[in-house]
Amino acid sequence: MARSAVGVIFTNIQDKNIPExxxxxxxxxxxxxxxxxxxxxxxSNLVNAGITTVGIVTQKNYQxxxxxxxxxxxxxxxxxxGGIILLPPYSNETDAxxxxxxxxxxxxxxxxxxxxxxxVVLYDGDGVSRLDIADVVRYHEETHADITLxxxxxxxxxxxxxxTLDPDDTGRINSLQINPKLDNKKDINLYINVMVVQxxxxxxxxxxxxxxxxxxxxxxxxxxxxxxMRIFGYRFDGYYAGITSLSRYFKYxxxxxxxxxxxELFGARDIYTKVRDSAPSKYxxxxxxxxxxxxxxxxIEGTVENSILFRGVKVGKGSxxxxxxxxxxxxxxxxxxxxxxxxxxxxxxxxxxxLSGCEELPYFxxxxxxx
Amino acid sequence: xxxxxxxxxxxxxxxQGSRLYALTNNxxxxxxxxxxKYRIIDFPLSNCINSGIDTVGVLTQYEPLELxxxxxxxxxxxxxxxxxGVHILSPYQAKKKSSxxxxxxxxxxxxxxxxxKYNPDYVLILSGDHIYKMNYAKMLQAHISTGADCTxxxxxxxxxxASRFGILNINPDGSIYQFEEKPKAPKSNLASMGIYIFTxxxxxxxxxxxxxxxxxxxxxxxxxxxxxxxxxxxMYSYLFEGYWKDVGTIPALWESNMDLLGADPxxxxxxxxxxxxSRNPLxxxxxxxxxxxxDNSMIALxxxxxxxxxxxxxxxxxxxxxxxxxxxxVIMSGTVIKKGAKVLYSVIDENVIVGEGAVIGENxxxxxxxxxxxxxxxVSADAVVESGKIIDKDYKGE
Numbered sequence: 001m002a003r004s005a006v007g008v009i010f011t012n013i014q015d016k017n018i019p020e021x022x023x024x025x026x027x028x029x030x031x032x033x034x035x036x037x038x039x040x041x042x043x044s045n046l047v048n049a050g051i052t053t054v055g056i057v058t059q060k061n062y063q064x065x066x067x068x069x070x071x072x073x074x075x076x077x078x079x080x081x082g083g084i085i086l087l088p089p090y091s092n093e094t095d096a097x098x099x100x101x102x103x104x105x106x107x108x109x110x111x112x113x114x115x116x117x118x119x120v121v122l123y124d125g126d127g128v129s130r131l132d133i134a135d136v137v138r139y140h141e142e143t144h145a146d147i148t149l150x151x152x153x154x155x156x157x158x159x160x161x162x163x164t165l166d167p168d169d170t171g172r173i174n175s176l177q178i179n180p181k182l183d184n185k186k187d188i189n190l191y192i193n194v195m196v197v198q199x200x201x202x203x204x205x206x207x208x209x210x211x212x213x214x215x216x217x218x219x220x221x222x223x224x225x226x227x228x229m230r231i232f233g234y235r236f237d238g239y240y241a242g243i244t245s246l247s248r249y250f251k252y253x254x255x256x257x258x259x260x261x262x263x264e265l266f267g268a269r270d271i272y273t274k275v276r277d278s279a280p281s282k283y284x285x286x287x288x289x290x291x292x293x294x295x296x297x298x299x300i301e302g303t304v305e306n307s308i309l310f311r312g313v314k315v316g317k318g319s320x321x322x323x324x325x326x327x328x329x330x331x332x333x334x335x336x337x338x339x340x341x342x343x344x345x346x347x348x349x350x351x352x353x354x355l356s357g358c359e360e361l362p363y364f365x366x367x368x369x370x371x
Numbered sequence: 372x373x374x375x376x377x378x379x380x381x382x383x384x385x386x387q388g389s390r391l392y393a394l395t396n397n398x399x400x401x402x403x404x405x406x407x408k409y410r411i412i413d414f415p416l417s418n419c420i421n422s423g424i425d426t427v428g429v430l431t432q433y434e435p436l437e438l439x440x441x442x443x444x445x446x447x448x449x450x451x452x453x454x455x456g457v458h459i460l461s462p463y464q465a466k467k468k469s470s471x472x473x474x475x476x477x478x479x480x481x482x483x484x485x486x487x488k489y490n491p492d493y494v495l496i497l498s499g500d501h502i503y504k505m506n507y508a509k510m511l512q513a514h515i516s517t518g519a520d521c522t523x524x525x526x527x528x529x530x531x532x533a534s535r536f537g538i539l540n541i542n543p544d545g546s547i548y549q550f551e552e553k554p555k556a557p558k559s560n561l562a563s564m565g566i567y568i569f570t571x572x573x574x575x576x577x578x579x580x581x582x583x584x585x586x587x588x589x590x591x592x593x594x595x596x597x598x599x600x601x602x603x604x605x606m607y608s609y610l611f612e613g614y615w616k617d618v619g620t621i622p623a624l625w626e627s628n629m630d631l632l633g634a635d636p637x638x639x640x641x642x643x644x645x646x647x648x649s650r651n652p653l654x655x656x657x658x659x660x661x662x663x664x665x666d667n668s669m670i671a672l673x674x675x676x677x678x679x680x681x682x683x684x685x686x687x688x689x690x691x692x693x694x695x696x697x698x699x700x701v702i703m704s705g706t707v708i709k710k711g712a713k714v715l716y717s718v719i720d721e722n723v724i725v726g727e728g729a730v731i732g733e734n735x736x737x738x739x740x741x742x743x744x745x746x747x748x749x750v751s752a753d754a755v756v757e758s759g760k761i762i763d764k765d766y767k768g769e
Binding site: 033034035073257259262265266269270271272275276277278279280281282283284285286287288289290291292293294295296297299301308309 | 406407408446447631632633634640641646647648649651653654655656657658659660661663664665666667668669670671672673675688
């Protein structure tokens, strides 16, 4: 149990990667897998490691995030001591909210100071995984690291900002690169935006960065001082979906139809999310549903294949939905045909529309649109 | 100034529900699963909060553990309050005496202290074994405007079934002149729903008198209501129009589950204007596979369907394996129907394993009755459970 750690989730840091879904919400509140938001995976991993205090760093567009989190009770984080602590932008000198991770950290020094836990888990809410944070903290303690970076092996990277690591045999990182050219390189050690750091050490880093006028956590702290700090890499081999673009979002959504992946993520039934008291889904006589995930509150009269339906989706008679992701409260009329479509929340598709995209470029319909 | 509540609800949840047989072996009837994600008690509790009543005493006696755990601090129903909220009221030991609840009236009498703490003007008495959506605030309004001492909610039932109910005989203005408990020759088809609103002081008075009467069976229907009527108190009926079902028997429980199905169901649990609150399962969305077929059914989160499900209601985390058939059935959470097994016209409780190729029941047309499997049991591969059987232990076949 990582009782002696506090979590910090950055909800906006990776927004640039997927503007379609994050223009009106934070990255962390992007809906995923039928009834979750990305932040649910970060929160659940932290909570399942015994962490009871999680600071939520927000920058902009965080109304839907706040609505999702509520008091934190759905993650068992409505606590007298700690629990969910919202950390909205704070500034008294500049009038703009933070621009990067370092400025965000500068803005939460008060929170970090008030805590008493030994470690801080810094977590970007952009990945879907079942990561054993308690094991990462244990590794961090065993290696006496100053900073532990969680990474995974991959053959491809698609992101505006990424860090690759070169761990030695002991796991120690002696060099790391920011946005290196990869040119078909295989076996990349990609940092997955989760790190553990000693709380007081982190405060020292921040203070030093302020005094030195640093502007980037990655460039000015990690990359520049990698030789002088004890930075270790924790290799994660489990399922990981980094939501770095709309086409990746679509690809990873479809991977949720794979039983093995689903069992790994949800088999233990310990991924928590906001409860909405929706009624169970109804399959009306004549409905055909194949290879699909259906969340609660749906009413299906048509055909649904290879698709993910979020809560409260309605599919009318004679409609055929294939290879699509329909977010919360999407309403599909009758005799509609859809293939490779992503609808954001509250989209309405009128009768007899035919819409299709392709796997690489799914047809995206923005929140609240009516077609 | 003493803080007070206008109306406090007292929910009678102590019933054993013996006519639900194996389904209530270890749990109280109000804790029985219903409608893929609910339990029976979700309905009166949701009705309370939706009607603006935020103080509810739940009187438990028979196998209360699971019910107590389910209700918890009442948060799922928004009934975790600093003043008010939901409270479990179990029989307790007092300085002078201790006793189990002897009847419905006695159960309320023993919790007079709980009610008086809130200094209510009115007390609403409910039972925990009906499926319905009702705005108690409207009934309270009627109670206040008629100036009644007691108002009884009533529903019209077919005259042929009236002798199963407490029947109200009323004047044109709705006032009650006679109350008959299960009459052989009913004079009206107006059945009591077991939902009463009392003006608090009258309730206290008649409960005390009832307790003093050694010949009383301490029951509302048999003793308290007739006593009030005989004494000339003002008693009114409140006509309820809508879906209301006593799910105290296996056929009624089955039928009420089936009433949820279809695009235009007899009973709609998805009505956004009257949400039914419940504890929600921690499970991913249900998965219907390439081989799965789901027709005219209700499926809860966490289910995995590889076989065929028709005209059925499945609670969370039920697995129907490839080649298995589930028809006209109610399956409660965590149950696994193995490959090639058939479940026909049955009610299967939680965490049952139906072995490969086993056959439970017979199709609705030919069955002798609904087949019932109690919780946590295992039916061996290829075993056949005859239709109409009720089984609550592991079953290997004849």
